[in-house]
Amino acid sequence: MHNEKHMRPIPYGRQNITESDIQAVVETLQSDFLTQGPKVAEFELAFARYVGARYAVAVSNGTAALHLCAMALGVNENSRVITTPITFVASANCVRYCGGTVEFADIDPATALIDIGQVRRMLEGKPKGYYSGIIPVDFAGNPVNLEVLRALADEHGLWIIEDAAHAPGGFFVDSQGERQFCGNGRYADMAIFSFHPVKHIATSEGGMVTTNDEELYRKLLLYRTHGITRDPAFMEENHGGWYMEMQALGYNYRIPDMLCALGITQLARADEGMARRREIAKVYDEAFAGAAGIEVLGTNPSAITESGETGHAYHLYVIQVADRKGLYNFLREHNIFAQVHYIPAHTMPYYRSLGYKKGDFPKAERYYEACLSLPMYPTLTNEEQQYVIEKVKGFCKA
Structure with missing residues (x-):
């Protein structure tokens, strides 16, 4: 532990x-x-x-x-x-x-x-x-x-x-x-x-x-x-x-x-950093495959080669869960500072002042309600990643 x-x-x-x-x-x-x-x-x-x-x-x-x-x-x-x-x-x-x-x-x-x-x-x-x-x-x-x-x-x-x-x-x-x-x-x-x-x-x-x-x-x-x-x-x-x-x-x-x-x-060092990001993503993918209540945001099919290599650059690793706010707060209590990307632009007061309103883009709004970006950077250690996985799964099982 x-x-x-x-x-x-x-x-x-x-x-x-x-x-x-x-x-x-x-x-x-x-x-x-x-x-x-x-x-x-x-x-x-x-x-x-x-x-x-x-x-x-x-x-x-x-x-x-x-x-x-x-x-x-x-x-x-x-x-x-x-x-x-x-x-x-x-x-x-x-x-x-x-x-x-x-x-x-x-x-x-x-x-x-x-x-x-x-x-x-x-x-x-x-x-x-x-x-x-x-x-x-x-x-x-x-x-x-x-x-x-x-x-x-x-x-x-x-x-x-x-x-x-x-x-x-x-x-x-x-x-x-x-x-x-x-x-x-x-x-x-x-x-x-x-x-x-x-x-x-x-x-x-x-x-x-x-x-x-x-x-x-x-x-x-x-x-x-x-x-x-x-x-x-x-x-x-x-x-x-x-x-x-x-x-x-x-x-x-x-x-x-x-x-x-x-x-x-x-x-x-960009290639080295990219290889590490993809390695981290693979570990997350395997950990969350079939995990109840956790949906991983998919990769564009055209960004996957015939041999199964990915062209995804993994700036972010995004999951979707029903109780996003609960998970966000729970992770923070355990020193994991996950983030939300992004609040739909059309719901911002400035864009609302131009005539947009909530309900205009239901898919974007549904995505926003559930999305959370987990730690993703080349210096994330294997131990830290396992700790993140353990906490996310623990919360979603509860």
């Missing part, structure tokens, strides 16, 4: 900072650049290579990444964009920042991913051009099948921003049997990632946009830094070496070199 008094608190997610991470940050602190220096480009290059995209633009956080994507695609007050209510609100807010209208599509209860069937019905119910784009979310690390979504988007003239904040290293298998990694730009116009501490790659705060489109890439670079360019090739006039041009209304969404130095060393 575990001695609970000596058990350290077990959160749902936790960063892993090593000596080499610390060293990389210290070296950057001692270098010539704290911001807009060489580490930014180095991190971008390494990340683009990691996901298999042509271009990557590092920014201050995942929300800034979403906002820049919406700007680069020209979202404005005439734009209508479809997204999922089961996500962090930033996936929807980025459309509102640009004055656009957000419309939600309900989820597939098996995976909690956006229901592509419902998206199709929404599109077919309106004239072409009514909707501008779609923001699918690789929720919990579970990849959306973007090949299917792309075909639908092309049919209706939509762009796609893939919110892959939960899924660096995740993949789905396309109709040719090829692995399509989240953010590789093959099907989405752009993808975004987040480097918040609980994510796969932690830089404390930080984000990334990936794309294969050079024109969008140029816009992202411009909007990231106040709409200013220093590149003579893109200037209207040039007064000399000091000259710069503000060509659009951009933002200061830059990321410091220190955080990029941390990102580079974190990225070097």
